[in-house]
Amino acid sequence: MQNSCLQVFSKFNFGSLVPSAGGNETGLHLIAPLATNMKSAEEDAFSYTPNVTLSLPISMGNPCLSTQYHNLQSSSIIPMSSCHQDSYALHNNGGAPGYYLTPNLRPNGAPALESPRIEITAYGQFPEDEMEESALPMVKRVNSIVTLTLPNADGYRDPSCLSPASSLSSRSCNSEASSYESGFSYNYDNSPQNSPWQSPCVSPKGSSSLHSCTHAGSPRHSPSGSPRTSVADESWPAPPRGSRPGSPCNGKRKYSFNGAPTCRHPSYSPGNSPTVSPQGSPRVSVPDEAWLANTNQYTNSAIVAAINALTTDGMADLSDSVPLKSRKTSLEHSPAMSLKVEPGQEEPGPGEVGQDDYPAHRMPFKKENYCGGFLDVPQHPYPWSKPKPYISPSLPALDWQLPSCSGPYSLQIEVQPKSHHRAHYETEGSRGAVKALSGGHPVVQLYGYMESEPLTLQLFIGTADDRLLRPHAFYQVHRITGKTVSTASHEVMQSNTKVLEIPLLPENNMRAIIDCAGILKLRNSDIELRKGETDIGRKNTRVRMVFRVHINQPNGRTVSLQAASNPIECSQRSAQELPLVEKQSADSSPATGGKTLVLSGHNFLPDSKVVFVEKAQDGHHLWETEAKVDKDSFKSTTLLVEIPPYRNQRISSPVQVNFYVCNGKRKRSQYQRFTYLSPNVPIIKTEPNDDYEPQGAPRLTMRSKAYYGQLGVTPAMPADPGHCLVGGYPSSSPSSSPKLHDLSPAAYPKCLSGGQSHHAVPGIPAIQEAPSRPMGVHPGSPDHAPLAMLQPQVASHLSSPGTGDCSHGYRPPALFPNGSPASSPVSPETPFSPAYSPPQAPPAGSPHLTPVAARSSPPTLLREDSSPPTLAVTVKQEPQELDQMYLDDVNEIIRNDLSSISVHSHA
């Protein structure tokens, strides 16, 4: 990870990158300098960047890392973030950057810290990384400049991004043809640019931006790609269907670290060989469990982001770094094809793309832009064609975590999609648009926008695991057209991710009925072969619809908002057999247990078991117990469970545990988070709705029932102010929800350790700003735009005040002692929305979180909720998870770092 981070930085620097070796420290140092440089380039961003870096090492790093690491992902996460920012700025949209920001966000308080941690950690901590690095191909990401070898680079996957597009083309493209074109589509990646309007590149930033842009074009992909995202792409093309794709490998694939299956078609080999393994560990498979924990994964994202960033710089470079892709399958095309070569060039970007792409990609702008030419994309009358006013040049990468509301604006999913939607393979016909539970279709609305200018609503398929929200490598949104479709749309490729752009018209009250979006399943084997891809497809069948809107502000900035739907199970089998927990009446309970927890979902059986589990950071089980299920009240969609007492009735701080519904050996739901509260603790955990009653706290009662009622909807009650409950989703959605939490500010704090924020705070400020810069994209000030871009968290932090978080602004300052911005951030989003915004992405990925925290940590709750209703604030306290000690240490570190950093950067 760290490496990646470094790289990232370097990228930022644009110019010079220094190779980072792996030493953490080294990296740091480098960074600083870089940062400096960068500033020149980008200026702002940098500044923060540095901070970030510094911080990273320090604090969190370790904790977080380690944790994360364990979880699976390794580290990665965090570091990335910082990188991202940079990238962000540079890229414009690229994508990747996003994360970073997030981290930054923390800075406000926490943010900085976090990021730092990551980085730091990464280096030192994970051996693997190192290993990988060495082993792996190197990426030279550095832009042009230096090459760093990133060990992980591969891991990041980003690389893949590039090509991906190509792949797409293959099948999907075909079908879709319209939109994409074959090759071209890819290019689009850069969505922002892509989007018609965007001129993204241009970017405010100026020259630099240009570069970025250009790069971006291609580069971005890679970089970003979010890790995951990345590409699969290449693959897309895919192979021949004839045989089962999947098996290309024949053997089995082992995900092992390499992630990619070992197998690969010969053809691919090229790249592979070298890299093959790129992936690296992190990804590792993501076994179910893993998911849970994994919060860490963010890492990947982060990494990705970082990569992206790097890429940005020099596309070419990127390519280098990137491994290659593995196969492309494009059938049609040539089965063989593919391959991108490696690194070295290949990629130039992401570009790698297949041959096809290349050109396109490369072109900086062109691509995207559609130029009409390139794409076939049908253009709708709407705006598509029009260039939009969009000002902002660059848009945040798809793996960035963005808030659902900022200032007066709030993007909400008014009608959620059904929890199951069987995705179709390329070999099949469409299985139709995603529907709503009511039988209609999902509905998304932007509140607070009073301008007459139409906007574009972007939709892509994101992940629904515990990690930060990012584009799903194994699923793509599929544009549905026909008589029955009332909503116009057009596709663009952003990185390896297909993005559906839907007009949001004032005349429709900025409301859009999403009846034009289906979900395409890509063969696991195709995606897993991508270079950068680290995730595995097996049992990774849940997705979320992610909506984004970019609002230009008078001041030239762009506010980017994002809302993610509840998780959607896309596999036929899983939908029929696996238990799915959509909601839970309470997120927490006193350690004494005894209360009834109402779970609502699907596929529950009379003999379904509910198991509570507590895992250590390293993954081993600390405690596991089966809860009593009320079989008399059994329903396939409802389970009444008696909350088991926690193993230790004397906990002084909240304890995060998980529980899952089990219908049999391998038929388990995803882990659901749950928190045991200490009697004394006034802590605020949150739970949105519910009841949680901590011992002390009152409330509890409601729980289940309340939820129950609520279930479908948002949690009704928010917590009280007093409590601070978080609103999280009550339930968290089964799967995904979790993530959310993480994202939530809370998470950050934690990661950072709560302390950080606080402590860190002092130093941090700078950092925060930096982020904004990155945001730069948005030109303006720090405030909103940037904020928005960032994750909510960030946003809030950053601008906290300004941003206004979602109107409510509610921030719960209280929670965080520090009052660090960080905390606030979180809240903002949620609060705001009346509706409930979907959890947004979970966002947040923050990498930061420690494993523990991340997962379940209470904090998470906050965000999640998303449900607006609750505004509740909740702030969790960090302390809970993190130990004070830890925090203290971190803080110290941070301080030290900061001081040093400041020097660098400023200097």
Added chain:
DNA sequence: CGACTGGAAATAGTT
């Protein structure tokens, strides 16, 4: 005829 679907057989990958 074509877009959806629901089912399920054929394959693959795990244990």
Added chain:
DNA sequence: CCAACTATTTCCAGT
């Protein structure tokens, strides 16, 4: 290395 399972992907057939 095989068998039993499980998960994924391709096919079929009815609307």
